[in-house]
Amino acid sequence: MAADELIFDPGVLLPGPVCEFQGYHAAARHGGLGILPWRTAWLEATAAGVDARSEAPEPGEVRFPQALVHLQKSRTASWRDLLCAWNLLEPGGRLLLCGGNELGVTSAVKRLARELEQAPRILANRRHARIVAFERGDGPGPLSTESTRIVLPLPDGTRPALHAEPGVFSAKRLDVGTELLLETLAGQPPPRRVLDMGCGIGPLAFSALSRWPEARALLLDADARAVASASLNAAALGLETRCQIDWWDAEEPCPEGDFDLALVNPPFHGGKEVDLRPAHSMFARLGESLALGGRALIVANRTLPYEDGLESLGTTEVLGASRGYKIIGFTRRVNRRPRVHTPRPRSSGSNRR
Template structure:
């Protein structure tokens, strides 16, 4: 089989000379699947970042594959690559029974987070065929014994294969009986805020320290969340907390219904906290991760603000109108998969500049070592530092 892997694109994800749309693990998974000769309608593919596994199998005549990709960018890349190569014969699904019902072979690009792997392994054992075989692969440098242990909770047989081309496959079979309910989502309380998380959501049900710093700067931390609305309104003038930052920078009259966007929302901590403190605002929370979106929807529901927060599975706010937001809240990632790359943050800065109205505000928290202030000024507008801790910096950018 000769599949043109070099023609695959990462678009709309970040593209660079050191970032590719396939790796050796994809090739090993494809080769193993073809050697087993399983009917395509009995194959599920999970974590196929840009379509390399799905499209190589489809090109080889394997028809009817079910695919789950967590990232919106991956789903769009798969669709675009399929169009470019004139390939079809697969269907996309969420991580649920529709993906795995009747599956006898599951191909998995191992995720970074053990919690995500646990949720996937449980889903396969729960919904796939009783004789299902899970073939999981990854780059050797990113693999750990803990991944085998997680797989062992859902499968009686877990066998690591010999490494090839700096990648390795793990074969899991004989699914164990599953508990009555799945292990995810999980929930945790944080000073008046309930966070709900699926396995693939960053930081899980914990409140990551960067988000915590931004919440404190915006007056959205536990001291505010534990109060009722009348108490928050009473003390706001005394503390000077920016309880309605969007209205402070309007050139014209304040908007009666401020539009606030949590860009890259994760589990929805920023959106839910803002909605709790600002009942007058309308929130839009968007993330490219399906696990994050499911988590954020559960979080806003758990905090009783689902009627004022819309959660969207989208790439860098691409579905949002230009110049329609009063405020954007942002805690950008600095990784692309397993690669350290600031391109993801740059895309979000550009997105914030597009969706903010002139005079609108972007509040960003980032690792202080990254020094994003100059880039924020260039892409968005005048940027000031609001807070700096030994690890994190919070800035306020006003859209020019």
């Protein structure tokens, strides 16, 4: 990302530690702390020796002379980060906002200037990106952003509202693919153990647990904000004793195996480009975590060739299609071991980072 290249321009970072949100390279060079809700980035940062956390510390725990916030696609998530960064600054500390034009950095800077009632100081402005600085004074801070509530229709006719932290996928309403998969659950045989891979705030697993009272579920997601949201929702629905929710990246082994049913709604965008690597990593984990003969229901855009990445592991069929999406039914092959279990080096499809 071009904006990230600007953080080491002369005059951008002052000597001393930095609290960095959605990145860690500044913290790696200057010391400090990286706030990284995405597990992939957190694993990279900790491997590089950076002090990294999935969420910001409490203001009374530590203070910093400077904080750097990388602008995200989600405005509500970016403003949550800006407010946390502001509260962690020492008096007179610098709040840095870094972003590219493609993310609307110009409008974000204007909004932040209005809320802080001060003019930004432009520290770097090139490569279609900029970094600006504000000073932590006695004036107002960034306006807080609220979590949202998403209605989940359950099989018993109730419609609880699920909690969604800012920045979590589909944090305004259930996405079309999830709705289609929920419709498909009705025709499935009752499972004992359910795996929700990339669970988000938990609608798929919670609907499954509501439909099948004897089932238990493991929910996994790479976004710590999704894990926090799903944990709150499990408690609110009274399902916390029937499920486990873990922070997990698809490049890591699945914490458990022998699942009868897996529910998967893989991401397929990396920025504006289609990126199938996360989906293929999830499919490799399916071959390891499903019981022999176990079944998975997978959401896919109609145009995406997910079947190609699954054929070495088992059989597939399209169970339904609507509004540009399809549901792929996958059954793990029972007559031979999946290719991902062989001792040979992993193919390029495993996408180890």
